[in-house]
Amino acid sequence: MGSEAMKINLKVWRQPNSKAEGKFETYQLNEVSPDMSFLEMFDVLNEQLITDGGEPVAFDHDCREGICGMCSMFINGRPHGPKQGITTCQLHMRSFKDGDTIVVEPWRAQSFPVIKDLSVDRSAFDRIIASGGFVSVNTGNAVDANSILIPKDTADEAFAAATCIGCGACVAACKNSSAMLFVSAKVSQLSLLPQGKAERENRVIAMVDQMDKEGFGSCTNTGACSAECPKEIDLSNIARMNREYVRAKLVSK
């Protein structure tokens, strides 16, 4: 803690809105503490821009503890930056060196249009969930919770898939902008659990259809999505979704 302040050069993507052209702007920060988070560094930059009469950089962020999935910076060519298993808000400046130049861009995918600077529109993910990412059970329908016994291993596996935060790093990491990891995480969670089994065929078909409709690319098994996922969602979810999809096509009437 409390090590020396660093000088950092930032090359940041600036784009006024979805229709305008964007370009990189360069900024220099002289007093970056290694204990700062990456987003706190952007707070300092924005404070400087505002007091100097400039335009602050727009970026999405909210919980700043790695769980809401809102922050979304593409840092030196990697979603959420150089470290494994964390979001941008959990990235601390001690992961960089004094004098480093850091390039910061928005998620780049046709299905995630830029709103401004580093903010993008990820509403496609909501529409995919709305197409089938749920168990159709109205409030009041439930039976006693312990009447559904679920083996611990199954529960753990479903939980691991359910920890997806919907940030979109998988899409940003993929050369095809595929959303397979995101979609398969939800399909896996609900097809593993007994509660989700009743509508597993409809679910996977509807969600894959919606994913295609949103313009996400195909999966070519490079594994970049899982490697860059801040929650380390496993690639095996994609395999499971493919099996679920084939199975659904075979059994559907």
Added chain:
Amino acid sequence: MSNKLDSKTPAGPLAEKWTQYRSTVPLVNPANKRNLEVIVVGTGLAGASAAATLAELGYKVKAFCFQDSPRRAHSIAAQGGINAAKNYQNDGDSVYRLFYDTIKGGDYRAREGNVYRLAEVSVNIIDQCVAQGVPFAREYGGTLSNRSFGGTQVQRTFYAAGQTGQQLLLGAYSALERQVGLGNVKMYARHEMLDVVTIDGKARGIIARNLVSGKLERHFGHAVLLCTGGYGNVFYLSTNAMGSNVTAAWKAHRKGAYFGNPCFTQIHPTCIPVSGHYQSKLTLMSESLRNDGRIWVPKQIDDKRHPNDIPEEERDYYLERRYPAFGNLVPRDIASRAAKERCDAGYGVGPSKMAVYLDFAYNLKNKYGRAEASKLGIDNPDDATLLRLGREVVKEKYGNLFDMYKQITNEDPYEVPMRIYPAVHYTMGGLWVDYELMTTVPGLYALGEANFSDHGANRLGASALMQGLADGYFVAPYTVGSYLSKEIHTKPINTDHEAFVQAEQAVQARLDQFLQVKGTKSVESYHRELGLIMWDKCGMARSEAGLKNAIQEIRALRDDFYKNVRVPGGQFEFNPELDKAGRVADFLELGELMCLDALDRNESCGGHFREEYQTEDGEALRDDEAYRYVAAWEYKGGSDWSLHKEALEYENIKIAQRSYK
């Protein structure tokens, strides 16, 4: 007592009130439901569950959130768990015991009827969430697992590792998105509510701003539900998300909704300490860690040794010393004050000396390590083996929290005790509501943290998730129906109505005002300054002189804001600085009311600690004669409020001095 403060708690025995209410409440037939529109603002646990359930019932719902997706509401960050009186552990839990613990934990400042209902529906919540596919932690036999939380002696907390809020919210979000897909809910993400529209005294809609285009929109609703969370960010540094704000509740307050117990703030004892002036938020380390972590400071003032070098007998486990019955599991307000007391007395640790240790070594080794070794048949295991085995167990229970801690502090909590300090976490205060969760404005409801109703002066851990989902899934759908049953003849009101026009003009004028100041100081700088005033003078300890002083400082800061703030950019663009300006401007008004309320309450209770009112051993000294009431403040314009009191009657609980010794 003012007429408006009728709590409408049903008559009859406590345990029958809610059943009686549900059995006799007027209903709306399915054909009429389709013509009734409900606006839900906020999509956290309360909002998402209410919007989904109302849509399932057949109402036309419009839901709003300022985030880019309803899944990101700050409920998502809740870590430790959700309480329910299931008694699956056969350890003596019951609806009554959960009710009693909650009233006592709240230091006898919550309403009996509401709290009993909360305990009653808690069991349905777990059933509902499991049915949705929420992957709670389970035992090997396939049943649900439980753990302990503060302020209780039973294990009634259900959890999903250290991310229970995420899993519950994703459950409610998927129910909500299902209704969006079915066309029953229209979702407005990246929209912020900037005013409530009232017509003939009833809430009839809202003015919202599309945060991408910047345009103002008018939305009609037969009823409006505010599920907009708490206002802990008035302190600038808190465990809340950056966007969490009071704006929707504050606009409602200015339109006639009374604000209940605004000074009741929860300071959570176990957060990662502040590390620098640039700090933007504080991160919580779940209360569930107090199950297995022991809190201590060195017995010697300013002890510079590494914590692992300080021998057992030179450590002061001050919670175990002061509160032997509950030990490390005392309620949050007590644990926080005890940490402050040790640090103020000079025993604090870490670079700032404003921290205490939360140490897992003892349980890693002795509780989990030994159990695992015995399972594996290892006789006389050495320390290294015990630590290794214990580490595996703890990793499964709290792995993500330990990772999070390491990421922020660069220290490994498996090896070195965590350093923690209290931080603002939750607000028990909020819009005053009656038993039906309706504010003093007819047709305007407040659910979840946005209302004041269930937690008194201190909330117990794992009860916020319970309350949010209770209100949204099981309470509001009945009580809102009761109101709407009398609205079936009200046709949708055209938003050209002058009330909508005037409300929009007022919102527009305020946006123009922010943009026209063209000063030099950032919105953030005002927020930070307000936070310092609030933390120093209206935080963990409050005094008459400090509060009076804070009110003057807040007024001066507010004046300065309207003279010198710089809000860059314009209205009709994506402009987060403009969004923030509105929120900070509202905090600058709320802060004054919080200090006023704290000044008025000449007692200490729960999280509200007035230095003048304490027992000889430093515990909160309540004054039940004079202050056993809910303070409900009516806005009169500017810095003028009038106080209404709802007396709290305890018919089923004997009020006592709270003791966890």
